[in-house]
Amino acid sequence: MIPSILPTYNRAPMSFVAGEGSWLIEEDGQRYLDLGAGIAVNVLGHANPDLVAALTEQAGKLWHTSNLYGIPGQQELADRLVDATFADTVFFTNSGTEACELAVKMARKYWFEKGEERTEIIAFTGSFHGRSAAGIAAAGSEKMTEGFGPLLPGFTHIDFGDHEALKAALTEKTAAVIIEPIQGEGGIIPVPDQCLKGLRDACHEVGALLIFDEVQCGVGRTGKLFAHEWSGITPDIMMVAKGIGGGFPLGAVLATETAAAGMTAGSHGSTYGGNPLAMAVGNAVMKIVATDEFLGEVSRKSGALRQGLEGLVASHPDVFEAVRGTGLMLGLKCKVDNTAVVKAGYEAKILTVPAADNAVRILPPLNISDDDITEALQRLDQAAASL
Secondary structure, three states: OOOOOOOOOOOOOOOOOEEEEOEEEOOOOOEEEEOOHHHHOOOOOEOOHHHHHHHHHHHOOOOOOOOOOOOHHHHHHHHHHHHHOOOOEEEEEOOHHHHHHHHHHHHHHHHHHOOOOOOEEEEEOOOOOOOOHHHHHHHOOHHHHOOOOOOOOOEEEEOOOOHHHHHHHOOOOEEEEEEOOEEOOOOOEEOOHHHHHHHHHHHHHHOOEEEEEOOOOOOOOOOOOOHHHHHOOOOOEEEEOHHHHEOEOOEEEEEOOOOOOOOOOOOOOOOOOOOHHHHHHHHHHHHHHOOHHHHHHHHHHHHHHHHHHHHHHHHOOOOEEEEEEEOOEEEEEEOOOHHHHHHHHHHOOEEOEEEOOOEEEEOOOOOOOHHHHHHHHHHHHHHHHOO
């Protein structure tokens, strides 16, 4: 029988009907501690009352008008993001994938308007930028691109961490460089601060734009509002999604006025992007997350969780190799197959997310409680002991 849902996912053998904070609940009442948060999406947990209230209030007023008209919530959220970041301007999308499409268009349009034929974009192996035409072309891996040719041209791929190759590739013909400050799908691999600083300087030397993909590592996940803040440098264009909507579909592209100068009326659009429902939730998320107090708690909790994970590695040296990552974007590099660790977690009623490089991602809600951190470590220990 042909499945009514396109079988592009190997789904886990459970489904959930409710959620509370860091917990997901099946129809029979079984509870799972969620360290995946919808792949770094549910930054304030499940059924967060502030987000529920914001969405419910807006749903009772107005759902959709399109971008043919002004949307007050858009202006409010754009102002919040501009005030909190390097950016001068914001375009709202429904996802990180859509944000990637615009980021690529924006970078190339910038050079077109300057009258220069600079279309090449440098990207890195192990990256993930979504599954659209631009996204898979930017990632470049066979797993992402096989069978989908011809690919969008103009991307050059450099091995992650190969400084000499980057130096050779980055020229005055380069339009932009796109990079995740922390590779998420690639296995929770942070780019060292000094490397981001060096990349910023190198782009400046040849005039290339710098695009940061903070779809997974942004919106408080590292203990800063955006991960690049740890390095003290800023991009020209930034892709945002996942956490900014707290579970509601929402993405954005943030840019400097200069980088966005080519994007004039008619150059891009979105029917649903920036709709009133998404804006209500996005503003509610930012009111909570974009505060020193909240981000300080993320850093405190991440210290406790990381210390516990380091102890887990020491207790199970045949299962785990190392802990890596920043804030509450952590990864366990495994010695056994990482999917075996994830499946053992199902038996211990704890949810994690696999990634490349044989890693398991630990991406809990940013407001996870101290008690739930303790419980999570106990359940991870139980899962590891079963392997």
